[in-house]
Ligand SMILES: [Zn+2]
Ligand SMILES: [Zn+2]
Ligand SMILES: [Zn+2]
């Protein structure tokens with residue numbers, strides 16, 4: 461066989477393994493959903509398996525060696541035979557960040573660890589509970605964990621890792637519909653919190669539909685264009701939220717932890733660039749420019765590598781519309797002259813996250 465042909469065959473094998481991984485992940489997920497009512501233990505074990513396989517599939521899409529545990533020498537023949545130890549969740553998170561450059565957020569890692577903890581408890585210490593009350597509690601706890609974990613996993617599959625999992629988008633929609641039905645298990649918690657929610661409303665808080673469990677139990681502050689902590693009183697999903705008035709209609713659009721969202725009234729989709737545009741205090745920018753203070757212009761974010769995603773809002777805050785970082789001040793990169801949230805002290809030589817500075821340009825000589 462000539463070399464080109466050999467590579468073609470190996471690529472084909474990689475593609476097949478990758479596809480099998482994704483199909484398996486989807487299988488385990490549907491099993492998890494079906495089993496929650498009668499076999500909560502297996503539901504949790506299958507959910508965990510699915511989560512792990514989706515993450516490995518994302519690593520595999522980058523390079524197969526990333527799926528192999530770090531204490532092992534990657535061996536393609538052994539990999540094909542399934543004879544290898546695969547990467548742990550923590551190492552996978554590390555590799556996604558450092559190698560794939562598509563890392564997991566703190567919240568994602570936290571909930572995925574919680575899934576792993578739950579799964580271990582089920583495998584090692586599970587004993588059937590015999591009182592009806594404990595049964596209900598157990599299913600609630602599992603439904604809650606799976607709904608939150610799915611909220612994050614679903615976002616990864618349909619936003620950040622969209623290209624990798626595009627061929628399965630139909631199936632992902634199907635799973636999303638059936639998984640959201642798990643919220644039935646949490647209905648009683650919602651009922652129990654109704655009075656408390658009414659009390660909070662009187663104090664001025666507003667409640668939106670929770671993106672994880674679907675109940676109108678997500679507690680928000682009544683403020684726009686500024687970042688605050690929000691929390692769901694039913695499933696406990698929490699994060700940094702921000703609201704704007706939709707530019708397509710006048711409904712309120714909620715964002716959590718990042719600049720992607722959708723207006724539930726008119727369906728307008730928002731990405732960080734759109735959010736930055738809404739957040740920027742155009743009046744303020746104009747006045748500041750006349751005063752010769754041009755810090756109202758967009759800046760680049762050194763936290764998330766967002767290009768021109770940091771804007772000054774009417775509340776006089778510098779907010780990154782992509783990662784929701786808040787910054788006290790901005791500095792100018794001494795090489796490319798663009799505003800940046802990072803420390804620009806040595807930027808003339810070393811540049812910023814969007815330029816290489818003078819040392820980079822000398823390399824070309
Ligand atoms: Zn919720
Ligand atoms: Zn709208
Ligand atoms: Zn950012």
Ligand SMILES: [Zn+2]
Nearest residue numbers: 793796812815
């Ligand atoms: Zn620069």
